[in-house]
Amino acid sequence: MIGGILVYAETIDSKIHPISFELLGKAREIAEKLGLEVWSVIMGFNIREHARDLIYYGADKVYVYDDESLKDFDVVMYKDVLVKLVREIEPEIFLVGATPLGRSLAPRVAAALDTGLTADCIDLQVDDEGNLIQIRPAFTGNILAHIKTMSKPIMSTIRYKVMSMPTRDENRSGEIVVKDPPKKIDTGIRILGRISRRAVNITDAEVIVSAGRGLKKREDLKMLEELANLLGGVLGASRPLVDEGWITKDHQVGFSGNTVKPRLYIACGISGSPQHLAGMRDSQIIVAINADPSAPIFRYADYGVVGDLYEVVPKLISMIKRVKGVGGS
Amino acid sequence: MGRGFRIVVLIKQVPDIEKVKFDFEVGRIDRSSAPAETNPFDLHALEAAVRLKEKFGGLVTAISMGPKQAESSLREALARGADHAILLTDARFAGADTIATSRALAAAIKKLGEFDLILCGEKTVDGDTGQVGPEVAELLNVPHVAYVSEIREVAGDKIVVVSDMGDKYLCEVKLPALLTVTRELNAPRLPTLRDVLSARKKRIEIWDADALADYEDPNRFGINGSRTIVVKVVVPGTEKRKGIILRGGDAVEKLFNILEEGGFARP
Numbered sequence: 001m002i003g004g005i006l007v008y009a010e011t012i013d014s015k016i017h018p019i020s021f022e023l024l025g026k027a028r029e030i031a032e033k034l035g036l037e038v039w040s041v042i043m044g045f046n047i048r049e050h051a052r053d054l055i056y057y058g059a060d061k062v063y064v065y066d067d068e069s070l071k072d073f074d075v076v077m078y079k080d081v082l083v084k085l086v087r088e089i090e091p092e093i094f095l096v097g098a099t100p101l102g103r104s105l106a107p108r109v110a111a112a113l114d115t116g117l118t119a120d121c122i123d124l125q126v127d128d129e130g131n132l133i134q135i136r137p138a139f140t141g142n143i144l145a146h147i148k149t150m151s152k153p154i155m156s157t158i159r160y161k162v163m164s165m166p167t168r169d170e171n172r173s174g175e176i177v178v179k180d181p182p183k184k185i186d187t188g189i190r191i192l193g194r195i196s197r198r199a200v201n202i203t204d205a206e207v208i209v210s211a212g213r214g215l216k217k218r219e220d221l222k223m224l225e226e227l228a229n230l231l232g233g234v235l236g237a238s239r240p241l242v243d244e245g246w247i248t249k250d251h252q253v254g255f256s257g258n259t260v261k262p263r264l265y266i267a268c269g270i271s272g273s274p275q276h277l278a279g280m281r282d283s284q285i286i287v288a289i290n291a292d293p294s295a296p297i298f299r300y301a302d303y304g305v306v307g308d309l310y311e312v313v314p315k316l317i318s319m320i321k322r323v324k325g326v327g328g329s
Numbered sequence: 330m331g332r333g334f335r336i337v338v339l340i341k342q343v344p345d346i347e348k349v350k351f352d353f354e355v356g357r358i359d360r361s362s363a364p365a366e367t368n369p370f371d372l373h374a375l376e377a378a379v380r381l382k383e384k385f386g387g388l389v390t391a392i393s394m395g396p397k398q399a400e401s402s403l404r405e406a407l408a409r410g411a412d413h414a415i416l417l418t419d420a421r422f423a424g425a426d427t428i429a430t431s432r433a434l435a436a437a438i439k440k441l442g443e444f445d446l447i448l449c450g451e452k453t454v455d456g457d458t459g460q461v462g463p464e465v466a467e468l469l470n471v472p473h474v475a476y477v478s479e480i481r482e483v484a485g486d487k488i489v490v491v492s493d494m495g496d497k498y499l500c501e502v503k504l505p506a507l508l509t510v511t512r513e514l515n516a517p518r519l520p521t522l523r524d525v526l527s528a529r530k531k532r533i534e535i536w537d538a539d540a541l542a543d544y545e546d547p548n549r550f551g552i553n554g555s556r557t558i559v560v561k562v563v564v565p566g567t568e569k570r571k572g573i574i575l576r577g578g579d580a581v582e583k584l585f586n587i588l589e590e591g592g593f594a595r596p
C-alpha cells in the first residue's frame with residue numbers, strides 16, 4: 001500500500017481557502033520525491049462540490065465530511081474527525097494551513113495523536129536521507145529554524161502565500177470518498193455568530209502601502225490610502241497607529257497583526273522594528289520612505305528614499321496620476 | 330460558582346527580543362545577551378484573570394515551566410494580582426518542544442485539582458508557535474477558544490467571548506475551558522510599589538518532574554518527550570535585498586520609474 005501526504009482543505013463560508021491549493025501543490029512536489037500519494041480531507045456543510053477542485057489541484061484521493069453538524073468551526077468536533085481519519089488512513093505527513101483556524105485546530109490534533117507539530121512553516125524540504133525538513137521563522141522573525149519530526153504523522157502548519165499556487169488541471173483524476181458524518185456531541189462550544197468581518201483582507205493584497213508613526217495625524221492616512229489605491233493596493237499600518245485607534249487591526253502588519261507577502265510593500269514613516277519586519281520581510285519588493293537615514297527599515301529594503309514622507313508621497317502621487325491620466329494635479 | 334473562579338494563568342519567561350543578539354555568520358542565538366521578561370501576551374492573560382477574580386471572586390494561580398530564573402516572572406505575576414505561583418523546574422523539563430511542554434503544564438494543572446478557566450497568551454515572542462494553549466486543552470480534555478480579544482460575559486458555567494480569527498466570532502464555551510488571548514483583550518495595569526513589595530514575601534512553589542509523576546510519566550517531559558527537534562538555526566541575512574538608496578533631487582522620480590517599470594503604475 002502506498003502511503004500518503006494528507007492535506008487539510010480549509011473552508012470558509014462553504015468556499016475553499018486558497019491556502020488549501022497551495023498546500024496541495026507543495027504536497028505533490030514532496031510526494032513525487034518520497035513516492036507517496038496526495039490525500040486531502042475537506043469538512044463543512046455543503047462543501048461536497050469542492051472535492052473535485054482538490055483533485056484538479058493535485059489530490060489523488062479526497063475524504064469528504066459534509067454535514068450540518070460541521071457548519072460552524074467547532075474545534076473539538078473538527079479535531080475528533082481528523083484524529084479518527086488519521087488513525088484510519090495513517091498518512092506519513094499531514095499539512096494544515098497556518099491560518100487562525102489551522103493554528104487553533106492543528107495543535108489539538110497533534111496532541112491527541114501524540115505527534116510533533118511544526119508551526120507556521122515557510123518552506124518544506126526533503127534532505128538527502130529522505131527526511132522532511134520544516135523551516136520556520138522564530139524569535140519574532142529574527143531566525144529560521146530547521147525542524148525534524150521524530151513521530152508519525154509529521155505535522156506542520158504552513159504560512160499562507162509562501163508556497164506557489166499550482167495550476168488547475170481539469171484532466172486530473174482521483175477518488176472521492178464520502179465519509180459518514182460524525183455523531184453530534186456537545187463539545188461545550190457554541191458559535192453564536194460572526195459579529196464582524198475584516199474590513200480588508202490584507203494578506204491577499206498584491207500591493208500594500210503602510211503608514212507608521214512618521215504620520216502626524218489621522219487624516220493624513222488619506223494621503224497614503226490614495227497612493228495605495230493608485231497602485232491597486234491597500235493600506236497597511238504599524239502597530240502604534242492601531243493602538244491609537246487611527247485604523248483597525250485588519251490593517252496591522254507585524255508580529256501581533258497580519259503576516260503579508262505582497263509583490264510590493266511601501267513602508268512610509270516606519271522605523272523597521274523586529275515586530276514590524278516579522279510581518280513583511282518576505283515581501284517581493286520592499287520600498288522604504290523615512291526621514292532618518294539610519295532607520296533599520298532601509299537595511300531590509302530594495303529601494304529607499306531618505307526624506308520627509310509629506311514631500312515624497314504627494315510627489316509620487318502626482319507622478320502616478322499623470323501617467324494614469326487621472327484628475328487635477 | 331459559590332467558591333468563585335479558579336483560574337490558572339500560564340506564564341512563560343522569554344528574552345527581551347530587541348536585545349537578543351543573532352549571529353548572522355554562525356546562525357547562533359545569544360540569549361545571555363538579553364535580559365529576560367514575561368512574554369508580553371501572557372500579561373494580558375493575567376490581567377484578564379485578575380479582572381475576573383475582582384468581579385466574581387476566586388483564586389488565580391500562575392504556572393510557569395522554565396529554568397530557576399523564571400521565578401522573576403512569577404514574582405511579577407504575584408505583584409500583578411496572582412494569588413499563587415508554581416514554578417516547574419527540573420533538568421528533565423529542559424529541551425521540551427510544545428507537546429512535552431504541554432504535558433508538564435497539563436500535569437501540573439491536574440495536580441492542582443479543580444479549575445474553571447485556563448488563560449494563556451496567543452503565542453510567545455521566542456518559540457512563537459502558539460501551540461501550547463490548544464495542546465494543553467486537548468491533554469486536559471476541555472474545550473478552548475483561540476485569539477480571544479474580548480470577554481463579553483460570564484453566566485453560570487458558561488463564558489461568552491469574541492474570537493478574532495480575522496473575522497470576529499462570538500463564542501460561548503462551557504467551563505472548564507481554556508482561552509488563548511490577544512493583546513487587544515485589555516491593557517495590563519502596572520503593579521504599585523506596594524504590590525511589588527508584598528509579592529516579594531509570597532512563596533513560589535517549586536515542582537520538579539517527580540512531583541508530577543502521578544499525572545504523567547516523567548520520561549515524557551523535556552527533550553525525551555519531544556517529538557520535534559531543531560536541527561539547525563539560520564539567521565536570515567538581508568543579502569537578497571537590493572538596498573538601493575535613491576538620492577538627489579530626483580529621488581522620487583527614480584522611485585516612480587522603478588514602480589512604473591515594475592508594472593505598478595500602469596495607466
Ligand SMILES: Cc1cc2nc3c(=O)[nH]c(=O)nc-3n(C[C@H](O)[C@H](O)[C@H](O)COP(=O)(O)OP(=O)(O)OC[C@H]3O[C@@H](n4cnc5c(N)ncnc54)[C@H](O)[C@@H]3O)c2cc1C
Pocket residue numbers: 211212213214215237238239240252253254255256257258268269270271272273274275276279289290291292295307308309310369370454
Ligand atoms: C509583543 C509585541 C508585538 C508587537 N507587534 C507589532 C506588530 O504587529 N506590528 C508593528 O508594527 N509593531 C508591533 N510592535 C511594536 C513595535 O515594537 C514598534 O513599536 C512599532 O513597530 C513601531 O512603529 P513605527 O515604526 O510606526 O514607529 P517608530 O518606531 O516610532 O518609527 C517612526 C519612524 O518614522 C520616521 N519619521 C518620522 N517623521 C517622518 C516624516 N515626516 N517622514 C518620514 N519618516 C518620518 C522616523 O524616522 C521613524 O523611523 C509590537 C511590540 C511588541 C512588544
Ligand SMILES: Cc1cc2nc3c(=O)[nH]c(=O)nc-3n(C[C@H](O)[C@H](O)[C@H](O)COP(=O)(O)OP(=O)(O)OC[C@H]3O[C@@H](n4cnc5c(N)ncnc54)[C@H](O)[C@@H]3O)c2cc1C
Pocket residue numbers: 116117118119136138139145147338339340341342368370371374392393394395425426427428430434448449450451452453455456457458459460461462557559562
Ligand atoms: C527556534 C525554535 C523553534 C521551535 N519550533 C517549534 C515547533 O515548531 N514545534 C514545537 O513543538 N516546538 C518548537 N519549539 C520548542 C518550543 O519553543 C518550546 O516547546 C516552548 O517551550 C513552548 O513553545 P512556544 O514558546 O512556542 O509557546 P507558545 O505555544 O507560543 O505559547 C503560547 C502560550 O502558552 C503558554 N506557555 C508556553 N510555554 C510555557 C511555559 N514554558 N510555561 C508556562 N506557560 C507557557 C503561555 O501562556 C504562552 O503565551 C521551538 C523552539 C525553538 C528555540
